[in-house]
Amino acid sequence: MPYALGFDSSTQSLSAVLLDLETNHVSHELGLPFGELTEYASPRGFLGNLPEGQVHADPRLWVAALDMLVQRMKDEGWPLHQVVAISGSGQQHGSVYLKAGFADRLAALDPAQPLTPQLEGIYSRATSPIWMDGSTSAECAEIAAALGGADIVCARSGSVAVERFTGPQIRAFSKRDPQGYADTARIHLVSSFLCSLLIGADAPIDTGDGAGMNLMNLAAEEWDTDLLNATAPDLASKLPPVSPASKPCGTVSPWFVKRFGFAPTCIVLPFSGDNPSSLVGMGAATPGRVVVSLGTSDTLFAAMTEPRTDPEGCGHVFGNPLGGYMTLACIRNGSLAREAFRDQLGADWSAFEAAGDAELPDTAFTIPFVADEITPKRHGGLIESEPALTTPQRVRAFLEGQAFNLLRQLEWMHLKPTELCLTGGASRNEGIARIFADVFGVPVSRLSVSNSAALGAAMRAAIASGTSTTDLVESLSHPDSSIQPKERGTAPRYGAWLASLKATA
Numbered sequence: 436m437p438y439a440l441g442f443d444s445s446t447q448s449l450s451a452v453l454l455d456l457e458t459n460h461v462s463h464e465l466g467l468p469f470g471e472l473t474e475y476a477s478p479r480g481f482l483g484n485l486p487e488g489q490v491h492a493d494p495r496l497w498v499a500a501l502d503m504l505v506q507r508m509k510d511e512g513w514p515l516h517q518v519v520a521i522s523g524s525g526q527q528h529g530s531v532y533l534k535a536g537f538a539d540r541l542a543a544l545d546p547a548q549p550l551t552p553q554l555e556g557i558y559s560r561a562t563s564p565i566w567m568d569g570s571t572s573a574e575c576a577e578i579a580a581a582l583g584g585a586d587i588v589c590a591r592s593g594s595v596a597v598e599r600f601t602g603p604q605i606r607a608f609s610k611r612d613p614q615g616y617a618d619t620a621r622i623h624l625v626s627s628f629l630c631s632l633l634i635g636a637d638a639p640i641d642t643g644d645g646a647g648m649n650l651m652n653l654a655a656e657e658w659d660t661d662l663l664n665a666t667a668p669d670l671a672s673k674l675p676p677v678s679p680a681s682k683p684c685g686t687v688s689p690w691f692v693k694r695f696g697f698a699p700t701c702i703v704l705p706f707s708g709d710n711p712s713s714l715v716g717m718g719a720a721t722p723g724r725v726v727v728s729l730g731t732s733d734t735l736f737a738a739m740t741e742p743r744t745d746p747e748g749c750g751h752v753f754g755n756p757l758g759g760y761m762t763l764a765c766i767r768n769g770s771l772a773r774e775a776f777r778d779q780l781g782a783d784w785s786a787f788e789a790a791g792d793a794e795l796p797d798t799a800f801t802i803p804f805v806a807d808e809i810t811p812k813r814h815g816g817l818i819e820s821e822p823a824l825t826t827p828q829r830v831r832a833f834l835e836g837q838a839f840n841l842l843r844q845l846e847w848m849h850l851k852p853t854e855l856c857l858t859g860g861a862s863r864n865e866g867i868a869r870i871f872a873d874v875f876g877v878p879v880s881r882l883s884v885s886n887s888a889a890l891g892a893a894m895r896a897a898i899a900s901g902t903s904t905t906d907l908v909e910s911l912s913h914p915d916s917s918i919q920p921k922e923r924g925t926a927p928r929y930g931a932w933l934a935s936l937k938a939t940a
Contacts, residue, residue: 441893635688642754643711716891718912
């Protein structure tokens, strides 16, 4: 019986999902919180006591976690010898810095010994900046200036220069520690680093995760010489090649074969970023389905056929692991803003349920920015055009404002969804789901996909072994019953909301 395996290294844990390829269902799942590896003093997956704005992790933590998780999989009786294909994903933007000889060290690993101590001394930088790091504003400005403007960086790479992206982080390292940078022979992303461990060789960077670096030319799907030169000296020689996520990059290394019982013929696909992998896991890697994740931040992502970029520089475009591109927009004022507005009203979540059936005048709208917003860039400040409404009406106007901000992103994305899938805790609220259906004008369904990034990685591995994408989506990413939009006429309020938003610029 063949299986496909997917890993995901998120901020706080490493997880694995195993798919039975005869039934197209999940047969095993396992997670390892990084806090269990107490020797790395990273209960939340990253280090403390760093300078202001810097957030780093210990790369040895990821190595030790991979070793420990696969050992637990073996101990629990996972059929590792029947796994025919593996892929994975990692938190985007994080980077690992390695000395010369990294690939040679991997090729010489002793299966009788744990992984971590055999890689001691190979790191040219003791810590790895991750996506939470916001310390590189100066470097972002320098890269943009060298290219002739932020819009040019965006047009080439899919995003303006962003503090958490890998390119600005590399530039900061080259400035802060020139010798450490000179000693660096290879720079990997979290995803490609873990993939390298698995194949026992230098793995490529896929186009999905590579687009989150401000270094890859999105249209050419290759490193952009001008971006590399603007970032750091001799950078081209320090990066692995770019590869499509669908092209196998090797087989499982002898260390994993002999230590854990994997088949030596098991193929490995390049690992991708967590967002591109989640696109696959949510069944949204082909155009038509748009996913909105309602969490601490609200995130919209979808497949694109062409690499269109955000003229305001707020949204992002990455490679789609199944081919083409994907787009992503993140709204900071998500669940925390909903909670703050609920508390301001002295209400509970039942008011949000009731809001789905509330009627509003065409002049009623709310700019729902409780805190500073990043999409678009605006200072925090709630604006209610008509605060003298009932509580359900005020809640509806607030939720419409959040939905309007996501709907607005579809304009630069040139997307016309046929289906909107909601996920995340707030998606279970019927009132919220109803309002999103009314605003977007398409059926809204709810997805209950757990660990979508690891699942997406396993699905990609399954596809590489010959399983139909359609069959996998039907089995693993099929949404619940849908809510149909009602003819509520939100367009006039959207127009008024949009005019007010532009006036606050």
